Amino acid sequence: MRTVPGVDLAPCLELDAAAVDPDDVGPTLARLTTGWRLRIVGPEREVLLLRAAALAHGALDEEITTEITTEVLGTGVRTVYCAACHHPFPTTGTAARCPGCGTDLDVADHVSRRxxxxxxxxx
Amino acid sequence: MSGATGKDSSYPFPLAHDTYRISANVEPAAAPILHVGADHADVLALRSRILDGEPRRFVAAPHAAAASWDALVWLLDRMAREQAGVSLERDGHRYRWTNARLGVEQEFVFGDASTLPEHPLTFAGRQVEEDVVVLGARGDRLWLDAGMVVFASVWSLAFDHGMSFAELHGPVPSPEVFVRAERFLLRMPPGDAWRRLNWGLQLDDRPDLSLDASPAWGPRRRRLEVHDVGSEVHLRTEVQHLVRLPMTGAVLFLIGVRLLPLAAVAAVPAWSARLVSVLDTLPAEVRSYKDLGVLGPMAADWLRRSHE
Amino acid sequence: MHDLRPGDRVRARSPRSSFTPVETAAHHILVAGGVGVTPLLSHARWHAFWGHSFEVLAVGAPHLDVLRALGPVTVARDRRKMADLLGPVVGTAPWKSHVYTCGPPGLIAAVAAAARAAHWVGARVHAEPFVAEPAGGPFEVVLRRSRRRVRVAAGETLLDAVDRVGVAAPRLCRQGVCGECLTGLVGGTADHRDHVDAAEEGRIALCVSRAAPGETLEIDL
Known part of the structure; x- marks a missing residue:
């Protein structure tokens, strides 16, 4: 976690998605004042999870920039949310078996910010 | 389950033209907004049973508290205006709700969660046939902030929770329709109510076609196991109402499911001809989105043969 | 309205607003200028009822006693003092704050400037102008269905001009936001100033939009 110059020289907190625990995002943001921006950098899966945590703690889309370091989008590990049992789990590819309920799933091109x-x- | 089988003569046949394209197709709502069918008690019992078995059929963000109370009061007031044996008395922030049909009597204080046995949305959602969604209005966009949805049609409330209107409709063809629809909804004045109809075909009379329950209904649908098309395949009409809530400006989205077996569609020649025409001319992307690739032609053939 | 006498019956509709509290905010800053305090009184009552964190900054505003009973109020003696006040309040506002201003355009601009200086994004800054934005130059408009030709003066809105000649037109927000006054644009090139993409639908917002320089408009009214 470090402070970097952001858009319009706004103060900006850079979060290394591979290193920051999403559970720590809330307390971190609560110490900021309005006007701060967030920059989230890392692999796709971790960036999405950290962005979800930032949004849950009140960041607006306009206040977040992301940089995904995965080489080709969609080729790395993604979190899949099982529609049947609501269990989120990491996987690669476009099909997976849910480790929570054993249901075979197709991974849809539908992302939840939450x-x-x-x-x-x-x- | 006989959920909302629409045996009454007032079936809201959803197709207004001989061809179908995805559109916003809204019209001003007319009373009654909340449906009370012959199987009302069964539908409400099923709604509670599904919710109690799967608590994630209900979601509510902390910031949806005010809009949920807004929705509760709107729904109870609406029931009191439209239905017999139901009343809502108000004294300042204090309300007394009586639903004699269900034997519910409840006093509550607006905004005070401790005065209701459960969340305002599930308290209301158990007493109406319609699924209930609260879309909060922020930053010129609508957001799925809360809801009780037990009869979803191939979507999951728990997954969609927190999405913007555009994100919710990501999987639907014709995204531009939903851009215009959102703008329309954000311009609705408080208290306004609009209605639109959506439709599909299904292999059974289950109102709950949620992704959450898809292990229960999906395999049969994929195998297209049909023995008697006329009695098993159903037209699914969703009567959707959109209400701008008076206090918070949130949009209350109500979805009522009405199922009609194809045999009953065939009994009304004008409906039958229209459904055949729509199925025969459905654009490929709509056919694929509604999963009617095989079921559509099967239904159309059966309807054609039933008139020979 | 000024022709009304006590005891007259009036028809009222429920209020409409595109200036509502943002329920995700952790803190609400309400900036009131003069009678612009009116909608913010409702905001303050709402926040007090729900136990939201909020504060009021007021300049030349009435009803201060009502506001003080609801929550913290800071009063600036004049516009310049208000500008001095805004910087620190906006600059130190907690994470997830929103600011709402109702008052003259100068006050709205001052709040917007303070928010920009504190690097706030626009989505956290809300305003309801109490005075219409200054209008442009004069032009003529043909009301097709009414068969009238009306001259719209500099500083007068198209809606005011239509009112002046007694032709009924719907309206609501008078800010080009609600879309209520959108009217078919049959001829001429308009200077569209609305926020609802009236041009896309071949319509014009009577409350804010005008003719492009040198143009005469024809509208379906």
């Missing part, structure tokens, strides 16, 4: 996850549709 869960930082892709929809797993039961087959």
């Amino acid at each position: 869960h930082g996850a892709f929809l797993g549709v039961p087959r």
Whole structure:
């Protein structure tokens, strides 16, 4: 976590998505004043999860920039949210078996900002 | 389950034209907004049973508290205006709610969660046939802030919680329709109510076609296991109401499910002809979105043959 | 309205507003200028009822006693003192704050400037102008259905001009936001100033939009 110059020289907190625990985002943001921006950098999965935590603690889309370091979007590990049992789990590819309920899922191109996850549709 | 089988003569047949395109198709709402069918008690019992079995059929963000109370009072007041045996008395912030049909009697204080046995949205949602969604209005956008949805049609409230209107409709073809619809909703004055109809076909009479329950209904649908098309395949009409809530400006989205077996569609020749025409001319992307690739032609053929 | 006498019956509609509290805010700053305090009184009552964190900054505003009973109020003696006050309040506002201003355009501009200086994004800054934005130059408009030709004076809105000649037109926000006064634009090129993309629908917002320089408009009214 470090402070970097942001858009319009706004104070900006850079979060390394691979290192910051989403549970720590709330207390961190609560110490800021309005006007701060967030920059979230890291692999796609961790960036989405950290962005979800920032949004849950009141950051607006306009206040967040993200930089995904995964080489090609969609090729790395993503969080999939099982529509049947609501269990989120990491996986690669476009199909997976939910470790929570054993349902076979197709990974849809539908992302939840709140869960930082892709929809797993039961087959 | 016989959920809202629409045996009454007032079935809201959803197709106004011989061809169908995805559109906002809203019209001013007319009373009654809240449906009370012959199987009302069964539908309400099923709603509670699903909710109690799967608590995630209800979601509410902390910032949705005021809008949820706004929705509660609007719904109870609406029921009191439209239905017999139901009354809402008010004294300042204090209300007395009586629903003689369900044997519910409840005093509560507006905004005070401790005066209700459960969240305002589930308290109301258990007493109406419609699924209830609260869309908060912020920053010129609508957000899915809260809801009790047990009869979703191939979506999941728990997954969609927190999405913007555009994100919610991401999987639907014709996204531009929803850009215009959102702008329209944000311009609605408080208290305004609009109605739109949506439709689909399904292999059974289950109102709960949520993704959450798809292990229960999905396999049969994928195998297209049908023995008697006329009695098993149902037209699913969703009577949707959009209400601008008076205090918070949130949009209350009500979805009522009405199911009609194809045999009953065939009994009304004008409906049958229209549904056949719509199914025959459905654009490929709509057919795919509504999962009617096989079921659509199957239903159209059956309807055609039933008139030979 | 000024022709009304006590005891007259009036028809009232429920209030409409595009200036509502943002329920996700952790703190609400309400800036009131003069009678612009009116909608903010409702905001303050709402926040007090729900136990939200809020504060009021007021300049030349009435009803201060009502506000003080609801929550913290800071009063600036004049516009310049208000400008001095805004910087520190906005600059140290907690995370998740929103600011709402109702008053003359100068006050709204001062709040917007303070928010910009504190690097706030626009989505956290809300305003309800109490005085219409200054209008542009004069032009002529043809009301097709009424078969009238009306001259719109500099500083007068198209809506005011239509009112002046007694042709009924719907209206609500008078800010180009609500879309109530959108009217079909049949001829001429307009200088669209609305926020609802009236141009896209071939319509014009009577409350804010005008003719482009040298143009005469024809509208479906």
